[in-house]
Amino acid sequence: MLDGRGMLISFVQKLKDMGFSCSMDDFGSGYSSLNMLKSIPISTIKLDGKMFAEQEKERGKIVSKGIIRIARELNIEVVAEGVETREYVDFLKEQKCDMI
Secondary structure, three states, X not given: OOOHHXXXXXXXXXXXXXOOOOEEEEEOOOOOXXXXXXXXXXXXXXXXXXXXXXXXXXXXXXXXXXXXXXXXHOOOEEEEOOOOOHHHHHXXXXXOOOEO
């Protein structure tokens, strides 16, 4: 018997087998985790805009840099949502974020 996570992995794999691509939205907040990246066959992660909050700028850069690097190693596209400053746009381009 599959648990909720096992059912999710199975369902996403079936969608992928049918030619769909699946994205994980709001990555970095809520229930998303690095552990899910290794288990769920997704094609894209969308970084949550909260990752780019000014009050935690340096820590946010360190975390997003690591997530982008891991995603690239796993052949997962990275989309950054809610980016509001030129500084972050330049930083994300430098990190080779796929879409800003």
